[in-house]
Amino acid sequence: MNLPSGYSAKVYVWLNERLPLDAVKEYLSKKTVPQHKHSMWYYFGGLTLFFFVVQLVTGILLSLYYKPTPEHAYESVKLIITQVEYGWLIRSLHSWSANLMIAMLFIHMFSAFLMKAYRKPRELMWVTGVLLLFLVLGFGFTGYLLPWDTMAYFATLIGTEVPKTMPLIGSYGVGLLKGGEEIGAETLTRMYSIHIIILPLLTIVIISLHVILNQVLGSSIPVGIKEARKPLTFFPNFLYRDLISWCLGFIALLTLATMYPWSIGDKADPLASAPVGIKPEWYFLPLYQTLRIVPSSVVGINGELLVNGVVGLASLLWLMIPFVDFRSRKEQKSSIFTAIGILLILYLVAMIILASTT
Protein backbone atom coordinates (compact mmCIF):
# COMPACT_ATOMS: atom_id res chain seq x y z
CA MET A 1 0.00 0.00 0.00
CA ASN A 2 1.49 3.36 -1.07
CA LEU A 3 1.64 5.97 1.64
CA PRO A 4 0.76 9.55 0.73
CA SER A 5 3.75 11.81 0.26
CA GLY A 6 4.38 15.41 1.35
CA TYR A 7 3.17 17.18 4.45
CA SER A 8 0.20 14.89 5.01
CA ALA A 9 2.38 11.75 5.32
CA LYS A 10 3.14 12.21 9.00
CA VAL A 11 -0.50 12.90 9.84
CA TYR A 12 -1.54 9.85 7.81
CA VAL A 13 0.98 7.61 9.55
CA TRP A 14 -0.09 8.92 12.96
CA LEU A 15 -3.78 8.30 12.19
CA ASN A 16 -3.08 4.96 10.53
CA GLU A 17 -1.47 3.67 13.72
CA ARG A 18 -4.69 4.44 15.57
CA LEU A 19 -7.41 3.90 12.93
CA PRO A 20 -7.69 1.16 10.28
CA LEU A 21 -7.07 3.64 7.42
CA ASP A 22 -5.04 1.21 5.32
CA ALA A 23 -7.73 -1.45 5.66
CA VAL A 24 -10.46 0.99 4.55
CA LYS A 25 -8.33 2.23 1.64
CA GLU A 26 -7.56 -1.34 0.62
CA TYR A 27 -11.26 -2.21 0.73
CA LEU A 28 -12.34 0.86 -1.28
CA SER A 29 -9.62 0.34 -3.88
CA LYS A 30 -10.94 -3.18 -4.47
CA LYS A 31 -14.54 -2.03 -4.70
CA THR A 32 -15.58 -1.30 -8.27
CA VAL A 33 -18.39 0.58 -10.00
CA PRO A 34 -19.76 -0.94 -13.22
CA GLN A 35 -19.47 1.04 -16.45
CA HIS A 36 -22.27 0.76 -19.00
CA LYS A 37 -24.62 3.00 -20.98
CA HIS A 38 -26.69 3.86 -17.87
CA SER A 39 -23.73 4.55 -15.56
CA MET A 40 -24.44 8.30 -15.38
CA TRP A 41 -27.42 7.61 -13.12
CA TYR A 42 -25.04 6.40 -10.38
CA TYR A 43 -24.04 10.01 -9.65
CA PHE A 44 -27.46 11.18 -8.48
CA GLY A 45 -27.27 9.32 -5.16
CA GLY A 46 -24.02 11.11 -4.36
CA LEU A 47 -25.53 14.46 -5.38
CA THR A 48 -28.51 13.87 -3.06
CA LEU A 49 -26.07 13.18 -0.23
CA PHE A 50 -24.10 16.33 -1.09
CA PHE A 51 -27.19 18.56 -0.95
CA PHE A 52 -28.12 16.96 2.37
CA VAL A 53 -24.71 17.94 3.75
CA VAL A 54 -25.32 21.52 2.48
CA GLN A 55 -28.66 21.39 4.32
CA LEU A 56 -26.97 20.39 7.56
CA VAL A 57 -24.28 23.08 7.37
CA THR A 58 -26.58 25.95 6.32
CA GLY A 59 -29.29 24.75 8.73
CA ILE A 60 -26.87 24.93 11.66
CA LEU A 61 -25.85 28.47 10.64
CA LEU A 62 -29.50 29.58 10.33
CA SER A 63 -30.35 28.10 13.73
CA LEU A 64 -27.87 30.55 15.32
CA TYR A 65 -30.25 33.44 14.55
CA TYR A 66 -33.68 31.83 14.08
CA LYS A 67 -36.21 32.14 16.95
CA PRO A 68 -39.06 29.58 16.85
CA THR A 69 -41.88 31.67 18.33
CA PRO A 70 -44.76 33.31 16.45
CA GLU A 71 -43.69 36.70 17.83
CA HIS A 72 -40.07 36.45 16.69
CA ALA A 73 -39.84 33.84 13.90
CA TYR A 74 -40.67 36.21 11.05
CA GLU A 75 -38.48 39.01 12.40
CA SER A 76 -35.57 36.64 12.93
CA VAL A 77 -35.75 35.42 9.32
CA LYS A 78 -35.96 39.02 8.13
CA LEU A 79 -32.95 39.83 10.27
CA ILE A 80 -31.06 36.92 8.70
CA ILE A 81 -31.87 38.20 5.20
CA THR A 82 -31.23 41.89 5.75
CA GLN A 83 -28.80 42.37 8.65
CA VAL A 84 -26.68 39.24 9.10
CA GLU A 85 -23.57 39.16 6.92
CA TYR A 86 -24.30 36.81 4.01
CA GLY A 87 -27.45 35.69 5.83
CA TRP A 88 -29.45 36.08 2.62
CA LEU A 89 -26.99 33.73 0.90
CA ILE A 90 -27.08 31.10 3.65
CA ARG A 91 -30.90 31.11 3.68
CA SER A 92 -31.04 30.95 -0.11
CA LEU A 93 -28.55 28.09 -0.18
CA HIS A 94 -30.62 26.28 2.46
CA SER A 95 -33.90 26.68 0.60
CA TRP A 96 -32.55 25.97 -2.87
CA SER A 97 -30.51 22.97 -1.73
CA ALA A 98 -33.65 21.54 -0.09
CA ASN A 99 -35.39 21.69 -3.46
CA LEU A 100 -32.39 20.33 -5.34
CA MET A 101 -31.96 17.54 -2.79
CA ILE A 102 -35.57 16.42 -3.31
CA ALA A 103 -35.20 16.69 -7.09
CA MET A 104 -31.98 14.61 -7.01
CA LEU A 105 -33.63 12.10 -4.70
CA PHE A 106 -36.56 11.66 -7.10
CA ILE A 107 -34.17 11.19 -10.05
CA HIS A 108 -32.05 8.74 -8.04
CA MET A 109 -35.10 6.79 -6.89
CA PHE A 110 -36.74 6.52 -10.31
CA SER A 111 -33.46 5.61 -12.02
CA ALA A 112 -32.94 2.87 -9.40
CA PHE A 113 -36.51 1.75 -9.98
CA LEU A 114 -36.23 1.62 -13.78
CA MET A 115 -32.84 -0.15 -13.60
CA LYS A 116 -34.40 -2.57 -11.06
CA ALA A 117 -31.52 -1.85 -8.70
CA TYR A 118 -33.65 -3.24 -5.87
CA ARG A 119 -33.06 -6.84 -7.02
CA LYS A 120 -31.62 -9.36 -4.60
CA PRO A 121 -29.48 -8.74 -2.53
CA ARG A 122 -30.23 -4.96 -2.56
CA GLU A 123 -33.79 -5.03 -1.20
CA LEU A 124 -32.79 -3.19 1.98
CA MET A 125 -31.08 -0.46 -0.04
CA TRP A 126 -34.42 0.22 -1.71
CA VAL A 127 -36.33 0.14 1.58
CA THR A 128 -33.90 2.55 3.26
CA GLY A 129 -34.02 4.78 0.14
CA VAL A 130 -37.82 5.01 0.22
CA LEU A 131 -37.71 5.72 3.97
CA LEU A 132 -35.30 8.56 3.18
CA LEU A 133 -37.81 9.92 0.66
CA PHE A 134 -40.48 10.06 3.38
CA LEU A 135 -38.06 11.74 5.77
CA VAL A 136 -37.01 14.31 3.18
CA LEU A 137 -40.65 15.16 2.43
CA GLY A 138 -41.08 15.53 6.20
CA PHE A 139 -38.19 18.02 6.18
CA GLY A 140 -39.95 19.99 3.47
CA PHE A 141 -43.27 20.06 5.31
CA THR A 142 -41.89 20.98 8.73
CA GLY A 143 -39.46 23.56 7.35
CA TYR A 144 -42.10 25.38 5.34
CA LEU A 145 -43.84 26.90 8.39
CA LEU A 146 -40.67 28.20 10.04
CA PRO A 147 -40.45 31.65 8.34
CA TRP A 148 -43.97 32.32 9.66
CA ASP A 149 -45.06 34.34 6.66
CA THR A 150 -48.58 34.35 5.19
CA MET A 151 -47.90 31.66 2.60
CA ALA A 152 -46.17 29.37 5.11
CA TYR A 153 -48.93 29.78 7.68
CA PHE A 154 -51.91 29.12 5.43
CA ALA A 155 -50.20 26.37 3.40
CA THR A 156 -49.46 24.56 6.68
CA LEU A 157 -53.01 25.19 7.86
CA ILE A 158 -54.38 23.53 4.72
CA GLY A 159 -51.65 20.87 4.67
CA THR A 160 -52.43 19.71 8.20
CA GLU A 161 -56.14 19.42 7.38
CA VAL A 162 -55.53 16.82 4.64
CA PRO A 163 -54.36 13.85 6.77
CA LYS A 164 -57.14 14.46 9.31
CA THR A 165 -59.56 12.30 7.33
CA MET A 166 -57.34 9.23 7.67
CA PRO A 167 -59.01 6.76 10.00
CA LEU A 168 -57.51 6.05 13.45
CA ILE A 169 -54.19 7.88 13.10
CA GLY A 170 -55.30 10.95 11.11
CA SER A 171 -56.65 13.31 13.75
CA TYR A 172 -54.27 11.96 16.41
CA GLY A 173 -51.23 12.52 14.18
CA VAL A 174 -52.32 16.02 13.22
CA GLY A 175 -53.01 16.85 16.88
CA LEU A 176 -49.55 15.62 17.81
CA LEU A 177 -47.98 17.75 15.09
CA LYS A 178 -50.00 20.91 15.78
CA GLY A 179 -50.04 20.68 19.57
CA GLY A 180 -53.58 22.03 19.65
CA GLU A 181 -56.52 23.00 17.51
CA GLU A 182 -54.86 26.03 15.92
CA ILE A 183 -51.55 26.60 14.18
CA GLY A 184 -49.72 28.54 16.88
CA ALA A 185 -46.72 28.67 19.16
CA GLU A 186 -46.92 24.95 19.98
CA THR A 187 -47.09 24.03 16.30
CA LEU A 188 -44.06 26.16 15.47
CA THR A 189 -42.02 24.70 18.36
CA ARG A 190 -42.94 21.16 17.38
CA MET A 191 -42.25 21.69 13.69
CA TYR A 192 -38.88 23.24 14.59
CA SER A 193 -37.95 20.36 16.92
CA ILE A 194 -38.94 17.78 14.32
CA HIS A 195 -37.12 19.73 11.60
CA ILE A 196 -33.81 20.24 13.41
CA ILE A 197 -33.59 17.27 15.81
CA ILE A 198 -35.82 14.29 15.08
CA LEU A 199 -35.65 14.23 11.27
CA PRO A 200 -31.88 14.92 11.00
CA LEU A 201 -31.10 12.15 13.54
CA LEU A 202 -33.30 9.62 11.75
CA THR A 203 -31.97 10.70 8.36
CA ILE A 204 -28.32 10.43 9.39
CA VAL A 205 -28.90 6.91 10.75
CA ILE A 206 -30.74 5.72 7.62
CA ILE A 207 -28.34 7.47 5.21
CA SER A 208 -25.42 5.78 6.98
CA LEU A 209 -27.15 2.41 6.58
CA HIS A 210 -27.93 3.16 2.92
CA VAL A 211 -24.32 4.18 2.16
CA ILE A 212 -22.84 1.21 4.05
CA LEU A 213 -25.13 -1.15 2.13
CA ASN A 214 -24.01 0.51 -1.10
CA GLN A 215 -20.35 0.05 -0.17
CA VAL A 216 -20.85 -3.58 0.83
CA LEU A 217 -23.16 -4.68 -2.00
CA GLY A 218 -21.90 -2.33 -4.74
CA SER A 219 -23.90 -0.79 -7.58
CA SER A 220 -26.37 -2.95 -9.46
CA ILE A 221 -26.15 -3.61 -13.21
CA PRO A 222 -29.56 -3.56 -14.98
CA VAL A 223 -30.88 -6.89 -16.30
CA GLY A 224 -29.68 -7.57 -19.85
CA ILE A 225 -27.08 -4.76 -19.84
CA LYS A 226 -23.50 -5.70 -20.49
CA GLU A 227 -20.60 -3.73 -19.12
CA ALA A 228 -19.09 -1.59 -21.88
CA ARG A 229 -15.69 -1.17 -20.28
CA LYS A 230 -13.86 -2.66 -17.34
CA PRO A 231 -15.38 -1.48 -14.04
CA LEU A 232 -14.05 1.68 -12.37
CA THR A 233 -12.24 1.39 -9.07
CA PHE A 234 -14.28 3.26 -6.44
CA PHE A 235 -11.22 4.76 -4.80
CA PRO A 236 -9.91 6.95 -6.26
CA ASN A 237 -11.35 6.82 -9.82
CA PHE A 238 -15.09 6.94 -9.11
CA LEU A 239 -14.67 9.14 -6.03
CA TYR A 240 -12.96 11.84 -8.12
CA ARG A 241 -15.85 11.77 -10.58
CA ASP A 242 -18.31 11.96 -7.69
CA LEU A 243 -16.47 14.96 -6.21
CA ILE A 244 -16.44 16.74 -9.58
CA SER A 245 -20.22 16.22 -9.86
CA TRP A 246 -20.56 17.71 -6.36
CA CYS A 247 -18.60 20.79 -7.48
CA LEU A 248 -20.91 21.18 -10.49
CA GLY A 249 -23.92 20.70 -8.20
CA PHE A 250 -22.61 23.41 -5.90
CA ILE A 251 -22.09 25.82 -8.80
CA ALA A 252 -25.69 25.19 -9.92
CA LEU A 253 -26.89 25.76 -6.34
CA LEU A 254 -24.88 28.95 -5.96
CA THR A 255 -26.18 30.27 -9.27
CA LEU A 256 -29.79 29.71 -8.19
CA ALA A 257 -29.17 31.16 -4.72
CA THR A 258 -27.59 34.35 -6.03
CA MET A 259 -29.73 34.88 -9.14
CA TYR A 260 -33.01 34.05 -7.41
CA PRO A 261 -32.50 34.65 -3.67
CA TRP A 262 -35.19 33.09 -1.49
CA SER A 263 -37.66 35.73 -0.44
CA ILE A 264 -40.14 36.13 2.40
CA GLY A 265 -43.72 37.42 2.20
CA ASP A 266 -45.72 39.39 4.74
CA LYS A 267 -45.87 38.28 8.35
CA ALA A 268 -48.58 35.68 9.01
CA ASP A 269 -51.80 36.99 10.52
CA PRO A 270 -53.85 34.05 11.87
CA LEU A 271 -56.97 36.27 12.05
CA ALA A 272 -56.80 37.26 8.38
CA SER A 273 -58.53 35.21 5.70
CA ALA A 274 -56.42 32.88 3.60
CA PRO A 275 -55.07 34.58 0.48
CA VAL A 276 -56.18 33.29 -2.92
CA GLY A 277 -54.01 30.79 -4.81
CA ILE A 278 -52.14 29.15 -1.94
CA LYS A 279 -50.18 26.19 -3.20
CA PRO A 280 -47.72 23.86 -1.51
CA GLU A 281 -44.14 23.32 -2.63
CA TRP A 282 -43.70 21.58 -6.01
CA TYR A 283 -43.07 18.15 -4.47
CA PHE A 284 -46.48 18.19 -2.78
CA LEU A 285 -48.28 19.44 -5.90
CA PRO A 286 -49.19 15.94 -7.23
CA LEU A 287 -51.08 15.20 -3.99
CA TYR A 288 -52.61 18.70 -3.96
CA GLN A 289 -53.77 18.43 -7.59
CA THR A 290 -55.15 14.92 -7.08
CA LEU A 291 -57.20 16.19 -4.14
CA ARG A 292 -58.50 19.01 -6.37
CA ILE A 293 -59.48 16.61 -9.15
CA VAL A 294 -61.19 13.96 -7.03
CA PRO A 295 -64.78 14.95 -6.14
CA SER A 296 -65.73 15.41 -2.48
CA SER A 297 -67.65 12.14 -2.57
CA VAL A 298 -66.90 9.08 -4.72
CA VAL A 299 -69.58 6.34 -4.55
CA GLY A 300 -70.42 7.45 -1.03
CA ILE A 301 -66.79 7.58 0.14
CA ASN A 302 -65.25 10.88 1.25
CA GLY A 303 -62.94 12.07 -1.56
CA GLU A 304 -60.10 13.14 0.74
CA LEU A 305 -60.32 9.85 2.61
CA LEU A 306 -60.16 7.96 -0.67
CA VAL A 307 -57.11 9.87 -1.91
CA ASN A 308 -55.35 9.49 1.44
CA GLY A 309 -56.12 5.78 1.47
CA VAL A 310 -54.87 5.25 -2.08
CA VAL A 311 -51.70 7.33 -1.49
CA GLY A 312 -51.05 5.45 1.78
CA LEU A 313 -51.43 2.06 0.12
CA ALA A 314 -49.36 3.12 -2.90
CA SER A 315 -46.58 4.33 -0.59
CA LEU A 316 -46.59 1.00 1.21
CA LEU A 317 -46.49 -0.85 -2.08
CA TRP A 318 -43.65 1.39 -3.28
CA LEU A 319 -41.69 0.43 -0.16
CA MET A 320 -42.33 -3.27 -0.81
CA ILE A 321 -41.47 -3.22 -4.54
CA PRO A 322 -38.43 -5.55 -4.25
CA PHE A 323 -40.65 -8.20 -2.68
CA VAL A 324 -43.48 -8.04 -5.23
CA ASP A 325 -41.51 -7.74 -8.48
CA PHE A 326 -41.10 -11.51 -8.87
CA ARG A 327 -39.61 -11.39 -12.37
CA SER A 328 -36.79 -9.07 -11.31
CA ARG A 329 -36.09 -11.37 -8.39
CA LYS A 330 -35.38 -14.09 -10.95
CA GLU A 331 -33.10 -11.73 -12.93
CA GLN A 332 -35.72 -11.48 -15.69
CA LYS A 333 -36.95 -8.27 -17.35
CA SER A 334 -40.18 -7.05 -15.76
CA SER A 335 -41.88 -4.82 -18.31
CA ILE A 336 -44.98 -4.33 -16.14
CA PHE A 337 -42.97 -2.64 -13.40
CA THR A 338 -41.08 -0.55 -15.95
CA ALA A 339 -44.46 0.59 -17.33
CA ILE A 340 -45.70 1.35 -13.79
CA GLY A 341 -42.57 3.46 -13.16
CA ILE A 342 -42.92 5.42 -16.41
CA LEU A 343 -46.66 5.99 -15.84
CA LEU A 344 -45.95 7.19 -12.31
CA ILE A 345 -43.31 9.65 -13.55
CA LEU A 346 -45.70 10.95 -16.23
CA TYR A 347 -48.49 11.29 -13.65
CA LEU A 348 -46.30 13.21 -11.19
CA VAL A 349 -44.98 15.55 -13.89
CA ALA A 350 -48.48 16.12 -15.33
CA MET A 351 -49.93 16.90 -11.89
CA ILE A 352 -47.09 19.33 -11.11
CA ILE A 353 -47.58 21.16 -14.43
CA LEU A 354 -51.37 21.19 -14.03
CA ALA A 355 -51.23 22.47 -10.45
CA SER A 356 -48.68 25.15 -11.33
CA THR A 357 -50.59 26.48 -14.30
CA THR A 358 -54.19 26.39 -13.03
Added chain:
Amino acid sequence: MVKRVGLLLILFLNLSAGIAQDSLKRANAIQTQPIEKGVNFPVFEDRMTVLAIGIIAVGGLAFLLSTKRRRADRWSE
Protein backbone atom coordinates in the same frame (compact mmCIF):
# COMPACT_ATOMS: atom_id res chain seq x y z
CA MET B 1 2.76 18.73 -15.83
CA VAL B 2 2.76 21.26 -12.97
CA LYS B 3 3.49 24.09 -15.44
CA ARG B 4 0.69 22.97 -17.72
CA VAL B 5 -1.79 22.81 -14.82
CA GLY B 6 -0.56 26.22 -13.62
CA LEU B 7 -1.03 27.80 -17.03
CA LEU B 8 -4.50 26.32 -17.42
CA LEU B 9 -5.41 27.52 -13.94
CA ILE B 10 -4.27 31.08 -14.79
CA LEU B 11 -6.30 30.92 -18.00
CA PHE B 12 -9.30 29.69 -16.07
CA LEU B 13 -8.96 32.42 -13.43
CA ASN B 14 -8.66 35.05 -16.17
CA LEU B 15 -11.78 33.79 -17.86
CA SER B 16 -13.64 33.72 -14.55
CA ALA B 17 -12.51 37.26 -13.77
CA GLY B 18 -13.72 38.32 -17.21
CA ILE B 19 -17.11 36.77 -16.56
CA ALA B 20 -17.25 38.48 -13.17
CA GLN B 21 -16.42 41.87 -14.73
CA ASP B 22 -19.10 41.38 -17.34
CA SER B 23 -21.60 40.52 -14.64
CA LEU B 24 -20.70 43.65 -12.72
CA LYS B 25 -21.20 45.82 -15.84
CA ARG B 26 -24.63 44.32 -16.45
CA ALA B 27 -25.46 44.67 -12.77
CA ASN B 28 -25.01 48.45 -12.81
CA ALA B 29 -28.09 48.84 -14.95
CA ILE B 30 -30.48 47.19 -12.51
CA GLN B 31 -28.76 47.41 -9.16
CA THR B 32 -31.36 49.66 -7.54
CA GLN B 33 -34.25 47.36 -8.36
CA PRO B 34 -35.65 45.62 -5.25
CA ILE B 35 -36.21 41.88 -5.63
CA GLU B 36 -39.27 41.48 -3.46
CA LYS B 37 -41.56 43.79 -1.57
CA GLY B 38 -40.55 44.34 2.02
CA VAL B 39 -37.09 42.89 1.74
CA ASN B 40 -34.26 44.25 -0.35
CA PHE B 41 -31.52 41.75 -0.99
CA PRO B 42 -28.01 42.94 -1.69
CA VAL B 43 -27.96 44.60 -5.08
CA PHE B 44 -27.53 42.45 -8.16
CA GLU B 45 -23.92 43.61 -8.47
CA ASP B 46 -22.95 42.25 -5.05
CA ARG B 47 -24.76 39.00 -5.59
CA MET B 48 -22.99 38.49 -8.92
CA THR B 49 -19.65 39.12 -7.23
CA VAL B 50 -20.46 36.37 -4.74
CA LEU B 51 -21.43 34.10 -7.63
CA ALA B 52 -18.24 34.89 -9.56
CA ILE B 53 -16.02 34.21 -6.54
CA GLY B 54 -17.91 30.99 -5.87
CA ILE B 55 -17.56 29.82 -9.46
CA ILE B 56 -13.84 30.64 -9.47
CA ALA B 57 -13.24 28.78 -6.19
CA VAL B 58 -15.41 25.72 -6.83
CA GLY B 59 -14.63 25.66 -10.56
CA GLY B 60 -10.92 25.73 -9.71
CA LEU B 61 -11.41 22.85 -7.30
CA ALA B 62 -13.32 20.89 -9.96
CA PHE B 63 -10.47 21.55 -12.39
CA LEU B 64 -7.86 20.27 -9.94
CA LEU B 65 -9.97 17.19 -9.20
CA SER B 66 -10.31 16.62 -12.91
CA THR B 67 -6.52 16.58 -13.39
CA LYS B 68 -6.19 14.20 -10.44
CA ARG B 69 -8.92 11.99 -11.93
CA ARG B 70 -7.10 11.82 -15.27
CA ARG B 71 -3.89 10.86 -13.48
CA ALA B 72 -5.72 8.19 -11.46
CA ASP B 73 -7.30 6.82 -14.65
CA ARG B 74 -3.89 6.59 -16.31
CA TRP B 75 -2.50 4.74 -13.28
CA SER B 76 -5.24 2.14 -13.35
CA GLU B 77 -4.89 1.44 -17.08
